[in-house]
Amino acid sequence: EDQVTQSPEALRLQEGESSSLNCSYTVSGLRGLFWYRQDPGKGPEFLFTLYSAGEEKEKERLKATLTKKESFLHITAPKPEDSATYLCAVQANTGANSKLTFGKGITLSVRP
Amino acid sequence: EPEVTQTPSHQVTQMGQEVILRCVPISNHLYFYWYRQILGQKVEFLVSFYNNEISEKSEIFDDQFSVERPDGSNFTLKIRSTKLEDSAMYFCASSTGTVTFRREFFGPGTRLTVL
Numbered sequence: 001e002d003q004v005t006q007s008p009e010a011l012r013l014q015e016g017e018s019s020s021l022n023c024s025y026t027v028s029g030l031r032g033l034f035w036y037r038q039d040p041g042k043g044p045e046f047l048f049t050l051y052s053a054g055e056e057k058e059k060e061r062l063k064a065t066l067t068k069k070e071s072f073l074h075i076t077a078p079k080p081e082d083s084a085t086y087l088c089a090v091q092a093n094t095g096a097n098s099k100l101t102f103g104k105g106i107t108l109s110v111r112p
Numbered sequence: 113e114p115e116v117t118q119t120p121s122h123q124v125t126q127m128g129q130e131v132i133l134r135c136v137p138i139s140n141h142l143y144f145y146w147y148r149q150i151l152g153q154k155v156e157f158l159v160s161f162y163n164n165e166i167s168e169k170s171e172i173f174d175d176q177f178s179v180e181r182p183d184g185s186n187f188t189l190k191i192r193s194t195k196l197e198d199s200a201m202y203f204c205a206s207s208t209g210t211v212t213f214r215r216e217f218f219g220p221g222t223r224l225t226v227l
Binding site for chain 1: 116
């Protein structure tokens with residue numbers, strides 16, 4: 001069974017204080033690892049897809065990296081508007097559009 | 113940017129009643145999904161739908177659940193006889209189905225409360 005574990009559960013940062021969010025996974029052949037942002041009461045919003053170990057993707061203050069066992073979402077000099085829950089999900093290599101398995105998410109709070 | 117829309121935003125129902133949750137996926141997308149999120153828990157996959165049939169479903173998606181694409185634009189999730197434990201946020205999602213790049217667009221969700 002595919003599993004995704006995210007840590008820490010919650011993270012409080014001061015504005016400008018860089019940090020990393022961790023996503024550990026086990027999957028029967030990884031097709032893709034996804035990062036989403038979720039604001040309270042809203043649907044997940046796509047951030048990145050990573051497909052192979054060593055791959056990195058960047059968007060503004062966010063950078064996602066991937067190894068064979070985990071992914072990191074690095075947040076550089078965060079701002080209060082980066083406060084949200086960050087979800088990690090994996091897709092197994094069982095089909096081009098097979099289901100996503102999500103972790104519980106990491107709730108990030110950035111204080112001004 | 114195109115959006116997935118869902119109606120209603122909040123549905124309150126009595127246990128044992130039938131509910132239909134509605135979604136309008138992005139128009140050129142081919143794959144459609146329903147996920148749910150119980151308060152404080154993970155987003156969980158329910159079902160995927162392609163070419164007018166279910167392509168994958170989870171253990172949660174039992175005989176009480178059904179999906180339909182009645183008119184080429186809407187995508188519905190029906191729960192025949194709701195239970196208290198069905199209370200959750202239900203998200204519809206759609207994707208183009210491109211093999212090399214997958215990106216699911218999620219709707220804003222329908223909050224289902226079963227009393």
